[in-house]
Amino acid sequence: xxxxxxxxxxxxxxxxxxxxxxxxxxxxxxxxxxxxxxxxxxxxxxxxxxxxxxxxxxxxxxxxxxxxxxxxxxxxxxxxxxxxxxxxxxxxxxxxxxxxxxxxxxxxxxxxxxxxxxxxxxx
Amino acid sequence: xxxxxxxxxxxxxxxxxxxxxxxxxxxxxxxxxxxxxxxxxxxxxxxxxxxxxxxxxxxxxxxxxxxxxxxxxxxxxxxxxxxxxxxxxxxxxxxxxxxxxxxxxxxxxxxxxxxxxxxxxxx
DNA sequence: TATAGTAATAGGAATTATTACTGATAAGGA
DNA sequence: TCCTTATCAGTAATAATTCCTATTACTATA
Numbered sequence: 001x002x003x004x005x006x007x008x009x010x011x012x013x014x015x016x017x018x019x020x021x022x023x024x025x026x027x028x029x030x031x032x033x034x035x036x037x038x039x040x041x042x043x044x045x046x047x048x049x050x051x052x053x054x055x056x057x058x059x060x061x062x063x064x065x066x067x068x069x070x071x072x073x074x075x076x077x078x079x080x081x082x083x084x085x086x087x088x089x090x091x092x093x094x095x096x097x098x099x100x101x102x103x104x105x106x107x108x109x110x111x112x113x114x115x116x117x118x119x120x121x122x123x
Numbered sequence: 124x125x126x127x128x129x130x131x132x133x134x135x136x137x138x139x140x141x142x143x144x145x146x147x148x149x150x151x152x153x154x155x156x157x158x159x160x161x162x163x164x165x166x167x168x169x170x171x172x173x174x175x176x177x178x179x180x181x182x183x184x185x186x187x188x189x190x191x192x193x194x195x196x197x198x199x200x201x202x203x204x205x206x207x208x209x210x211x212x213x214x215x216x217x218x219x220x221x222x223x224x225x226x227x228x229x230x231x232x233x234x235x236x237x238x239x240x241x242x243x244x245x246x
Numbered sequence: 247t248a249t250a251g252t253a254a255t256a257g258g259a260a261t262t263a264t265t266a267c268t269g270a271t272a273a274g275g276a
Numbered sequence: 277t278c279c280t281t282a283t284c285a286g287t288a289a290t291a292a293t294t295c296c297t298a299t300t301a302c303t304a305t306a
Contacts, residue, residue, distance in 0.1 A: 002281095002282060003273085004273070004282090005272090005273095006284075036284095037284085039286095040266085040286080040287085041285070043264065044265090047265095057184055057232075059182045059234070060234060064262085065263085065264090075235065076234045077239070079237065079238055079239035080236060081245075082239065082241070082242055091233070092216075093214050101240055102239075102244070104243055106238075107236050108196075108234065108236070109199070109232075110214070111181065111200075111231065112200040112221070112230075112231045113232075114200065114201075114202065114226060114227045114230075115203060115204055115226070116225075118205070119204035121225070122204075123204075125254075125301095125302075129255075145292085160255090160256080161255070161258090162256095163255085163258085163295085164254080167254085186263075187293090
């Protein structure tokens, strides 16, 4: 993977912020430094950076995918009022410490990604 | 909430299958029984059924939302080869029993939905 | 039965997020 | 420096979902 100027800016932006952004927000931010970067380039690079494990995605019930430069495994909390995404280290099932901080949890989703038994046997 | 013919068919379809379908798949299935149902009606009713807690959604890194009539809390596994979604009761963090069944896990995502501390204090 | 008020519908247009395509550009090795 | 090839900008296309409008169905009341 070539380290292009565009890819470098996208990655350093995500790493510099401890927050979560969708493709358009990243596009707007990076455009301040590379004014003529195109949205397609942002999408392509985000895809490659995810593939490479440099960044991770957050899938919410919102229509767009959010990207996160903080790749240590953690739990995300999406607020239905302000739409902010919060990080939590807690990995248990009770989420007691999150509730204790004043967060109200309506639902939680755990999704694993990988290869199923049948597909593993085929390959 | 009015229990219309359309809503009934959508709900009973999802409850009859222990699998996960996106809006278009549900549309195709229900159309066999209500040929002139519209895709908009399917989307609207799915939204209301989710609101009501009759069904749940599965958010994957795929672009479309999947719907599940099985509402007991559980973990989902998405296969990157066949795109199938599997259910697991296991709620721990090791997912040992899932791996033991022959599944390979690349990544896992836990997302909580609710209201954050600041928004809770505002209301 | 009428009638009115409300809620839901079909069908299609519009919107939004993302991906694909094309000719031009630049990264990195020889 | 030159050459190969991945990557780029710009734009068109696609896919998923939501919105809009005229019409229809249901409910309660008279």
